[in-house]
Amino acid sequence: MQHRIIVLGAGYTGATAAGRLARRLRREDVAITLVNAEADFVERVRMHQLATGQDLPPRPLDAMFTGTGVSLKLARVTAVDAERRAVTVTGERGTREELPYDTLVYALGSGWHDQGVPGVAEHAHDIANRPGALRLRARLADLGAGAPVIVVGGGLTGLEAATELAEARPDLDVVLAVRGGLGDGLSAKGRRHLREVCDRLGVTVHEHTAVDAVAAGHVTTAAGASLPSEATVWTAGFAVHPIARATTLETGDNGQIVVDRSMRSVSHPQVYAIGDAALAMGPGDKPLRMSCASGVPAAWQAADAIAARLSGGKVPVTPVRYYQQCISLGRGDGLIQFVTADDRAVDRALTGRLAARYKEAICKAATWGVAHPLLVPSRARRVVPRQERAGEAVAGTAL
Missing domain, CATH: 3.50.50.100 (FAD/NAD(P)-binding domain)
Known part of the structure; x- marks a missing residue:
């Protein structure tokens, strides 16, 4: 046999x-x-x-x-x-x-991990798989000039998503929220280049910013701030x-x-x-x-x-x-x-x-x-x- x-x-x-x-x-x-x-x-x-x-x-x-x-x-x-x-x-x-x-x-x-944060499953988008990426694609197509889009997560996936989005849609207000510093874990040269690219593409970076909740039109940070978002892209880790x-x-x-x-x-x-x-x-x-x-x-x-x-x-x-x-x-x-x-x-x-x-x-x-x-x-x-x-x-x- x-x-x-x-x-x-x-x-x-x-x-x-x-x-x-x-x-x-x-x-x-x-x-x-x-x-x-x-x-x-x-x-x-x-x-x-x-x-x-x-x-x-x-x-x-x-x-x-x-x-x-x-x-x-x-x-x-x-x-x-x-x-x-x-x-x-x-x-x-x-x-x-x-x-x-x-x-x-x-x-x-693995798939995306909501980390137990309220509102992520209901209101955020993921790019951990093709269905998620296509849903985000459809949402982005509906957004007009100046609409705020927040990418949550400063890992490699978040960095790629934020910069790709800013390059493809320069008319949008792209924001990157990272829990630590931008490019933590990279070399000094790597961090410097990453910051230069974000500045060139117009990505607004909120460092040392944890997101505690996601709603339909905004996210709430651990410090209590409310950041407007017409599309929130959640890249804060993966779950098996x-x-x-x-x-x-x-x-x-x-x-x-x-x-x-x-x-x-x-x-x-x-x-x-x-x-x-x-x-x-x-x-x-x-x-x-x-x-x-x-x-x-x-x-x-x-x-x-x-x-x-x-x-x-x-x-x-x-x-x-x-x-x-x-x-x-x-x-x-x-x-x-x-x-x-x-x-x-x-x-x-x-x-x-x-x-x-x-x-x-x-x-x-x-x-x-x-x-x-x-x-x-x-x-x-x-x-x-x-x-x-x-x-x-x-x-x-x-x-």
């Missing part, structure tokens, strides 16, 4: 893992199923572009995985039973189905998909699945978690941050570990480390902040148009890697029957 591998989620990490597994293992030995709620691959790192009116080319998943041996199933994941090794999904017509697995790769990712917390899988306080260095669940060895869904430790024993920079290498690690264990080979463990933080500041400007392995800023930074091109090249490379899984050379391995694997003499022993 074929070894059944189910990958949940076809974002950067899930799609990358599915494609890499298809290269690493022989089709006659494994059945790889990729489950996703949408038919297209979503370039999440470009949602701020979509929200500001730019059109992104469609990337159908079925076309991406044609000829790979990966079976695409369009459905929404509603439950995971880690004890019975089964996933429950709901199809496009509301039909429920149970999918049994031998190995599960959990890559359901809630399904994992409802399972018997060991999770951290925020619902991420706790994994070892090979991205394998510490409580259920048949399950691997990657991307934002995983609580994985990086250099300096610091948790990897939710990002594409963490997720794609984690997907490589998980796929290679699964292939090695199934083929009886040595499991490679390549530490996930960081090299840079890439920030687009509109279409013609950017900031590449070089960092240590554990993601701390160093003095070196690339800015301006060259940085914008650098960021664009990285985005295109990430998408190309997902869209062309068979063009990366790799030797497929034969799956060794369980009873033949070293240290696994009894059928049914965990992978």
Whole structure:
């Protein structure tokens, strides 16, 4: 019988893992199923572009995985039973189905996090996914000149959203509210360039400003100030998909699945978690941050570990480390902040148009890697029957 591998989620990490597994293992030995709620691959790192009116080319998943041996199933994941090794999904017509697995790769990712702030869910917009970005796009199209728009959050997503919006719609009054200082965590050069870009684009920055409530036409700060806003964009963090917390899988306080260095669940060895869904430790024993920079290498690690264990080979463990933080500041400007392995800023930074091109090249490379899984050379391995694997003499022993 074929070894059944189910990958949940076809974002950067899930799609990358599915494609890499298809290269690493022989089709006659494994059945790889990729489950996703949408038919297209979503370039999440470009949602701020979509929200500001730019059109992104469609990337159908079925076309991406044609000829790979990966079976695409369009459905929404509603439950995971880690004890019975089964996933429950709901199809496009509301039909429920149970999918049994031998190995599960959990890559359901994350969505926006309202942080429990009153009014966010009712009145704010998010750009954590395509539906949210499209809703914001429609709202922005209705706004006239001079309308105030507030972006809440000074992380990379907030910086990209505010500058992209200010460049695309210079007629709007774009405000950025950050809890700390502008560009906290960047180098001095990075902070200086970021401030220059905000000044040039006309972005009003409120530093050391926490937003305590969001209403239809304004936000209220912790200091009691009321700031007018015809569209509030909430980028103050991400929350993982809630399904994992409802399972018997060991999770951290925020619902991420706790994994070892090979991205394998510490409580259920048949399950691997990657991307934002995983609580994985990086250099300096610091948790990897939710990002594409963490997720794609984690997907490589998980796929290679699964292939090695199934083929009886040595499991490679390549530490996930960081090299840079890439920030687009509109279409013609950017900031590449070089960092240590554990993601701390160093003095070196690339800015301006060259940085914008650098960021664009990285985005295109990430998408190309997902869209062309068979063009990366790799030797497929034969799956060794369980009873033949070293240290696994009894059928049914965990992978």
